[in-house]
Amino acid sequence: MKPAPFTYHRPARIEDAVRLLAELAPVEGRVLAGGQSLVPIMAFRLARPAHLVDINAVAGLDRLEARGGALRIGALARHARFHRRVVDGPLGALLAAVVRHIAHYPIRLRGTFCGSLAHADPAAEWGVVTASLDGELVAVSARGERRLAARDFFQGAVETALLPDELRVGANGKPPLHSRFQKGHSGNPEGVAAIAPTARSGCRHCSKRSSTGGRRPRAAGSAGPPRGARRSSPPSSTNPSPAICAP
Numbered sequence: 031m032k033p034a035p036f037t038y039h040r041p042a043r044i045e046d047a048v049r050l051l052a053e054l055a056p057v058e059g060r061v062l063a064g065g066q067s068l069v070p071i072m073a074f075r076l077a078r079p080a081h082l083v084d085i086n087a088v089a090g091l092d093r094l095e096a097r098g099g100a101l102r103i104g105a106l107a108r109h110a111r112f113h114r115r116v117v118d119g120p121l122g123a124l125l126a127a128v129v130r131h132i133a134h135y136p137i138r139l140r141g142t143f144c145g146s147l148a149h150a151d152p153a154a155e156w157g158v159v160t161a162s163l164d165g166e167l168v169a170v171s172a173r174g175e176r177r178l179a180a181r182d183f184f185q186g187a188v189e190t191a192l193l194p195d196e197l198r199v200g201a202n203g204k205p206p207l208h209s210r211f212q213k214g215h216s217g218n219p220e221g222v223a224a225i226a227p228t229a230r231s232g233c234r235h236c237s238k239r240s241s242t243g244g245r246r247p248r249a250a251g252s253a254g255p256p257r258g259a260r261r262s263s264p265p266s267s268t269n270p271s272p273a274i275c276a277p
């Protein structure tokens with residue numbers, strides 16, 4: 031199947047991207063970043079944006095800024111950037127360990143960290159990382175800049191607090207003191223990941239602050255945690271892969 035017809039826009043400046051979104055979001059305008067999630071669903075006509083605002087030519091959005099072990103990740107930072115440690119210490123090690131779980135290399139060359147958060151697939155790695163590390167998401171629109179804590183940003187499977195005319199321009203991650211990541215067998219719809227910053231060293235403390243991804247359906251009316259929600263106990267996983275620790 032082919033995508034439904036749409037008009038393509040390719041702004042070169044962030045101001046132009048924001049202006050286009052303000053104008054086009056009310057008429058089914060949508061951001062295109064790496065296209066690795068959006069284009070397939072357009073091909074199946076599960077999404078039919080009338081306008082695509084391609085941000086790939088916007089200067090400066092691919093920036094990664096590391097300060098004091100923390101990191102700001104620009105909207106066009108591709109997954110593959112994280113194969114190398116982009117920041118010293120446990121955060122860089124954690125990101126480099128996690129990225130290898132995402133799809134395969136050609137997809138990692140194109141897909142973006144921020145696009146993954148905006149798409150909010152429950153099984154996506156970066157959402158779980160960002161929620162576990164108490165990350166902050168930065169969005170801009172014609173109304174100005176808005177910062178959202180990850181726990182407020184993720185509202186459910188493929189549901190976020192991002193407004194249609196907002197452009198995600200970055201994500202800020204705090205450095206964990208210790209972290210742990212694990213994933214269920216690929217194909218397992220309850221893929222689980224847990225990462226936790228804690229003042230203590232040792233994986234047995236990782237459940238202190240952790241997040242769970244996956245597609246476990248919630249019973250109607252149940253108050254179970256949405257994707258990325260913090261848990262106070264370790265997530266259950268069927269046959270998880272060996273944990274990767276990035277101390």
Ligand SMILES: Cc1cc2nc3c(=O)[nH]c(=O)nc-3n(C[C@H](O)[C@H](O)[C@H](O)COP(=O)(O)OP(=O)(O)OC[C@H]3O[C@@H](n4cnc5c(N)ncnc54)[C@H](O)[C@@H]3O)c2cc1C
Binds near residue numbers: 140153199
């Ligand atoms: C075969 C395959 C396997 C995959 N496996 C995995 C996997 O194992 N783990 C995993 O985590 N992901 C996986 N993915 C998804 C991949 O990581 C995508 O790159 C990611 O989900 C979306 O990033 P993107 O930059 O491609 O966003 P796009 O596809 O361009 O956009 C996705 C959505 O986010 C919105 N969006 C994107 N950027 C912004 C922004 N800056 N501001 C506002 N809205 C924005 C778009 O409007 C769209 O709604 C897989 C994809 C494929 C095709």
